Amino acid sequence: MIASVFLCTGCGAASSGTGRQADINIVAEDINTVRGNEKLPPLIIDPFLNRTAGDRAAAAVSADGELSEETPLPRIIKSGCYARFALSHGATGANVKKAVKNLIADPLGISKITHSAVTHMGIGIAKKRGERIVILDLARVMEPINPAEAHAEIVSMAARKRDLNNVPQLKMDENLDMAARGMAQRFMAREETSDRLIEKAQAAIESKKFALGRVTISFQVADDLSSVIVPERTSDPALAFIGVGVAQGNHPDHETGSIAVTLFLAEPQTAHAATRKITDLPPAKAVPLGKSQSRGTILEQAWLATLVGKHASAARLFEKAYRTSKKPILLYEAARAHARNDKLDKSLKLMRKYAKLAEGEDLASAKEKIRLLEAGKSIFAQSQAAVMSHEARRFFVMGQRLFAQGEWEGAIDAFQQAFTYAKHPDILYNIGLAHLKAGRLGTAMDFFAEYQRVVPEAQNVDQAKQLFGIGVELYRVGQFEAASKRFAMAYSFLPIPDLVYNLALCYRAMGRKAEAVKLLREFLDSGPSESDATDAREMIKEISP
Secondary structure (H helix, E strand, C coil), X not given: CCCCCECCCCCCCCCCCCCCHHHHHHHHXXXXXXXXXXXXXXXXXXXXXXXXXXXXXXXXXXXXXXXXXXXXXXXXXXXXXXEEEEEEEEEEECCHHHHHHHHHHCHHHHHHHCCCCCCEEEEEEEEECCEEEEEEEEEEECCCCCHHHHHHHHHHHHHHHHHHCCCCCCEECHHHHHHHHHHHHHHXXXXXXXXXXXXXXXXXXXXXXXXXXXXXXXXXXXXXXXHCCCCHHHHCCCCCEEEEEEEEECCCCCCCCEEEEEEEEEEECXXXXXXXXXXXXXXXXCCCHHHHHCCCCHHXXXXXXXXXXXXXXXXXXXXXHHHHHCCHHHHHHHHHHHHHCCCHHHHHHHHHHHHHHCCHHHHHHHHHHHHHHHCCCCCCCCCHHHHHHHHHHHHHHHHHHHHHCCCHHHHHHHHHHHHHHCCCHHHHHHHHHHHHHCCCHHHHHHHHHHHHHHCCCCCCHHHHXXXXXXXHHHHHCCCHHHHHHHHHHHHHHCCCHHHHHHHHHHHHHCCCHHHHHHHHHHXXXXXXXXXXXXXXXXXXXXXXX
């Protein structure tokens, strides 16, 4: 059976070792015939691989036909090819036909030609003392994306997310679009880190004074277009404009041929535009008051009422909780709820009552608030940082309680509210985990990615535990590749054998048995307990060919 041959025009013309097109056709036809006999798809000739194979053939001439063993992937990636797996092999013969025959007769050569992971090939041919040298570069290559089509697809994905949430569609803003494209391209050109590029983009938006309100920048790097996740914040009804940037490249920190995607999302210009913080998350979704009243303890209901801005109800509930428990802190919270509702007289009355029960620093704080209330001033104005810290802790605790009860939506709202007061990365992690528990994997991954973007330098036990937790949850929902990446990152921070074992489980689940066996043997070399060692040996027997 003769398999079809795919050729690219102008392939490898720059290389002195490329050879004539007729000779390339002979090699390609023979190679794809072998693959066809093995029921494998034909290999596509790639111009980058033609160039790298031609260069290696020319180098072999200079080395008197000697071909050193090498790992071809770095060489091929350096050429600009989007290769994720690569093999290389060569042979000599009196002519091209005989050189290919010798290559196919070589057990190592035939194993590479029939490797199911490769999708493309490059052919290099050179002449040396009457003989022909034929070099094959074989690789699994990611096809280049069409930037315009990729841009349109991301915009369409955002539109579908808006449709699902029954909110008006976003309008394309030319300035945002230009900024987003530039940022994605500069990242793939390795000009600067994503964090630095985001900072510069924010500064540029501010300095140019676009007629827009708050702008949120979302950045991600996906293995391919199908892996791109449109962030949950895109469905925020407060947003009105969008800009999208897409760029593909060989960035050293990501898979070759990965795609950088930047979304610039903006609100209409409003009174708060002058003081907006570009990277703020959108406001927490409102929990219907009727639902919050029927959920949890009186104290939890009070905090949920605070969350949705029902401060009169919150004050009533805090006072009710105080009458039950007699805890002075609840009088303090009731006074603050009245102050939020602009009922300064009621707030002053309760704050005085609280001061009679407080001691030490709490008493000093109460006296200062009484002084402010007596002067008709806000009790939240004197130390904004302290207030934000206190509020963040309150909402974070409420989120933890709701999470423990399986109330995922309420937990998400509480954690988001906590994040508005304190931009702590652990809160992003908890939001992602709650979304994962609620069955929204895409949204969870968005928050996990943001968490890891905020703490890329984390090299301590706590951060390793966080990454381990993400990996465990992803494994439980069948996202084995995503889980393996988290376990690998956790291992780089905390190199413990258990993470090697977990990586092996991921690879086994993905069908990558050889890699799983290698990791399991590495795990056995670490000296695990007898029961763990037995499990590892049993797994090796199970998945070994």
